[in-house]
Amino acid sequence: MNRINLIALGVRDIRKSLNFYKEIGFEASVVGDEEKPVIVFFKNEGSRLELFPLEELAKDINVENPPALSTGGFPGFTLAYNGKSAAEVDDIFKKVKDVGAHVVKHPQPLSWGGYGGYFVDPDGYYWEVAYGADWQFDENNMLMI
Template identity: 30%
Template sequence: MIPQRVSLLTIGAYDLPSLRAFYQRLGWEEPATSSDNYASFLTAGVILSLFPIEELAKDAGITFNQDRNSYRPVTFAINVDEPSQVDKIMEQIREIGGTVLREPSDAFWGGRTAYFADPENNLWEVAWNPTAVFDERGGMISY
């Protein structure tokens, strides 16, 4: 049986030091192993890592044919405890140089949501879901 878990998400970075600095400005904690050659950030239940895109392609045995200015077909999400946190986080994203793609708004499914892009156009949703349940570490266990 394959374990039903996601433990590490890696973003292929075109300019790792710059992308790392953006996530540092979010205030996210890095372990001592982070550097401008490989960086990681501790989140609730999943580690987010940044790795040079050329090295990621080599490691996976593939070629990336991606325009660095286009959006990637993956979205990451930060789920929060209160609807007002969506608005506050988006203000912070704007202040640290993220690109707000969709202003906070009430969602058709009953929550509150907004979207931003990091400096390399990775898409992030910030969302409050009224039915979400988090564990003691902040990991989402149900929605």
């Protein structure tokens, strides 16, 4: 087991989250219809991102005793987009601010020599958008580590 195929985000308002992600550039494949989506899969490069109603995701884990839902705060993980230039990072932050994302760390030079910042999506998931001058990407636009 050495890959992640799908990252499912439990969301409180799937339509609102669908619109947010579409507005910042994700291409969606909706199960159901756009007005009443059941599940959303995004056709992004690399690992796939999925939106799933939060309470239903908890029930999917255990229908009889679902895990307690988070009441907010830092969930203990971040999602990341690795840009190919500082200008690309700035462009993404402009786009996410335009659609109402909360920027928690504006793009800036970072201690390790890169450039980036963080924003929070409508459900409180933290996204890092960063660029590193030495980064290389494979033919699928995945960061080579």
